[in-house]
Amino acid sequence: MKVWTVPGYTETRELGSGGSGRVVLAVHEGTGTPVAVKYLSDRLRRDPAFVREFRAEARLLGGLHSPYVVGLYEYVEAPAGAAIVMELVDGISLRALLHQAGRTDPEPALVVLKGSLLGLAAAHRAGVVHRDYKPENVLVAADGSSKLVDFGIAANRGSTPGVAGTPAYMAPEQWQGRPASPAADVYAATATFFECLTGRKPFTGENFAELAVQHIEAPVPEAEAPEPVRPLIRRGLAKQPQERPENAEAFVAELEGVAVSAYGPDWEERGQRKLAALAALLPLLFPSAGGTAAGTTAVASTSVGGGAGWAPGRRGWLAAGVSLILGAALVLAQASASEAPRGALSAFATTAPTPPGPGSPAPGPSPSASAGPSPSLSPSASPSASASASPSASATATASPPYTSSPHPGATATATVRPSPKPPTVTPTPTPSPPVVVGSVTVTVRQTGVTTGQATVSVSVKGGPVPVVVEWFTGDAPGSLGAAEGTETFTYPGAGAAPVTRTHTFTGKGCYWGVRVSAGGKSSSDQILTRRCTLT
Template structure:
C-alpha cells in the first residue's frame, strides 16, 4: 500500500495482483512459515466508511463459510493505517486464464469445474448467502484439477434487494431487474460459465448492456451449440424464469451427477479432473508458487445501481445508458484515471458486498489457523505469535458471531462419483392444456426409493387427434424422487405444421406403465388454419 502498512506477523513475498480497490500479496506467517494470500484495501477506499464496512462484511462472510470448495479465511485485521483480509493461498490459476489459453474444455472437464464450484456455491446457499458474481475469473483451478470459488465481494443475503450488480455476461434475467437475491441467479451464472467452457464463448454476445439485458431476458437458450449430452443442464440452468431452474446449487449438483453418469459413465469425474489438471499444467509460470511477476488487478468490472432500479420493456434505451454510465463510473474510479484492461482482472478480485458486517473494536490480532489444502496436504498450525508491533491492529469484538480462531479441520476434496440410489417410478401420467401456439403438460409420477428421476418430454404436431406425426422438440427434466408429484412443462409449438398438439412422456428409470401421452386441438385451429 502507499503508506507502507503491512499486517503484523507476516512477511510479504511478492504481489499477486493490484488495482484501484486494493491489492493481493503472497505473504508468509512468520511464526509458522505458512504461505497465505493477504488482500489489502486501498488507501483511497479506506477513506470511505462505506467501503470499509463492506470490506469487513466480506471478511465476516468468508469466515462463516467452511468448505473445501471455497477459499479459506484466516483473519481480518484493521488498524489506523490499513485493513486486510488474510486468506488461504490457493496455488492455482483462474478458469478465465485456462480458457484464454485453451479456448474451451472437453465436456467431462467442464462438468468437473461446474461441480466443484457449485459445491462452493452450495456452502454459501446453506448459509443464506447469494454470490451474485459467479464467472470464470472467480473460479480457481489447482494443479490437481480441483477448483475453488473466490470473491464474495458483492454477495448478498438471500431475499435481500441490494440492487442491480454483477458481471453482465453472466447475470440472470431477474438480476438485471433488481429483484431479490436468489440462489437461482447463481445457478444461472454457473451455467453460463459452463456453456463458455464447452463452447469457448459466452451464451449471449450483445454489444452493449441494453442488448445483453434483452438477450438474457428474451433470447432463446443457445443449447444447440453445446454437446447434445449436456444440453439438458444448459436448458435447466439458463431457463428464463427462476422457478424453472434448480432451486439452489445443491439441487443442480444432483442433476449434474445423474446426467454425467448416464452420459459418460461412472468414471467421468476422474477423467475430467485429469483433463482439467492437464490444462492447468500448461500454465506453470502463472501459479503463485512459481514466483512469476504479478498479473491482473483486484478491480472487478461490476455495475451497481440503486435498489429501486427495475426497467420495463420499454425502458431499455435508458437502461442501457444508465448501465453504461454506471460501468464508466466503476472503471474510472478503479483506474484512478488509467483505463483498465478487462482481460487482466485478477483471480483475487473484490468489490462491494451487500452483507452487513460487525464493526471491529480494538483488540489483539490472531494468527491464522490454516486448513488442509485442496489437495489434502495440511499446512502447519501456527504457534502463539510474538507481540504485534505498533500500530496495534483490530480484530472482531468479543462476544460477536465471528468465526472461531482455533484450527478447524476441513475434509479434503473428494472426486469419487456419487452412486445413484436405486429407485422405481411406479406410475406416470400427463395431461396437455393447449393454447393458440403453446401447451402446458402437467406430468404426474409416483416413485419408490430415493434418487434422481429423469423425465423426457417429447412434443409433436399432427393433423388429427392422437397423431404424433411431426416431432416438435424434446425437453429433459431431472427431479428428486419424493419431490412434488406434479411437474408442469411448457412448450411453444411451431406454427403452420398441424392443428393438434401432442406430448409423450417417458422416464429414466422407466415407469411401470412405460410412458404417458396426450393430444389436444390447439386453439389456433378454429381461427387461423384449417384442420389437416
C-alpha cells in the same frame, strides 16, 4: 512514507493490484505458513462505506468452512490500514485456462461445475448469494480440483435488489433488478458451464440493451452443447427462476445423475485428470512460479456476437428500451467508479499447508494467489478479493470470524482478529453414493379435460433416486413440439418404481399438446392431437 503491513507477516512479493487495493504473498513469521494478504487501498480506506463492505467480506469468509471456499486466517484493521489474511493456493483462473484451451471436453467441464457448485451450495445453506459467478471467479488447482472465489458483492438471500453482477452471466431477474436469489447463481454457473463446453458465452450482445433482451427473452442455445448434458443447460438457463434448480445443492444432484449416466461412474476422476493436464500447460501463471505480478485493472465488457437469426419480440423491444436506460446508468456508475474504483481484486487460493511445529522442517513452496480484478456491473460493487479453498461451507454474512484473541499492537480491531493462522480443516470429499445409471425414459400423454393433460413417465434405472425434468408444449404441427408451456422437476424413486403421472393445464391455443421428459442424459417425447381440433 512506509507502507503499512499486517504485523507478524513478512511480505514476499505482490501478486496483483487494482483500484481497490493489492494482494500480496506473505509468510506468517511464527509458523512459516504462506498466506495471501489483501490490503484495502488508502483512498478507499478513507471511505466508511468501503471499509464496511471490506469488513463484511471478511465476516462472510470467516463464517464459511468448506474445502471449496477460501479460508479466512484473520481480519486486521488499524489506524494505518485494513487487511484480510487468507488461505493460499497454487492455481489459475478458469478464464486463463479457457483462453489457452478454447473449450474443454464434457467431463472436465462437469468437474469445474461440480466443484464450484459445492462452494455455492455452502453459501446458499448459509443464506448467502454470490451474485458474480463467472470464469474469473473459479479457480483450477494443480491437481485439477476446482473452487469458487470472490464473495466481494455477495448478499443475503432475498436482499439487496438492484442490478449487480457481470453482464454475460447475469440471470434475467438480475437484469430486472430483483432481489438476490440462489437460482441466479445457478444461472451464472450454467452460463460458465456452457462456455467451457462451447468456447463461447451463451448470449453475446453488442451492448447492454441487446444483452439484456437476449438473457430475458432469447431461446436457450442448448443445441450447441453435447447432447447428454443438454438437460443441465436447459434447466440451468431457464428464463424463470422457479424453472431452475432452487439452489446449487439441488443442481449438483441433477449434475451427478446426468454425468454418471452419460460418462460412467469414473467421469469425475477422468475429468479432474484432464483439468490438471490443461492447467499444467500454463506453469508460469501459477503463483509458485514466482513470476512478476500481472496488472489487474480491467473493464467489464461484452463481446460482439454473430447474428443468430433471433430477433426480440414486443416484450424484447420494451426490455431493450428499459435496458438502454439501465445501460446508461451503468456507464455513469462505471465512470463514477473510475474516480473511486470498487473493482474486485481477487486472490485465488486452495489448501494451505499445516504450519510446522517446533523442530519441524520448513514448508516447501506453497500455493498462491492469482490476483486480478473481477469487474462487476454493480454500481455498489464492493472491493472484493477472495481466495478459494473448498466444498460445503456453512456461512453467514453477519457472522463474525470464528478466531478470537487480542488485536495486534496498535490495531483497532473492528472484526475479530487472530494473530496466528490456523489452517482451515480440509474436509475430505464425501464418499459417493452408488452410481445411478438410467437405461431409458418413456412418456405418454393423454387429454383428461378441455385444457388439461396427463403424462405417464417410466424410467428404467439402476439405483436411484434420479431427478426427472418434464417440459410441456403446445403447437400447430405434428412432429414439432411447438412453444414451451412450462417445466417441472420431480424425483423418480429408482429401480423397480411404478410409472409416475404428472398433470398440466395448457394455456396455448394450438391443436397439439406435447411433453418431453429428461433423466440421466436420456430423453423421450410424446404428442397428441387434442379433442378440440379435428383433421380436415
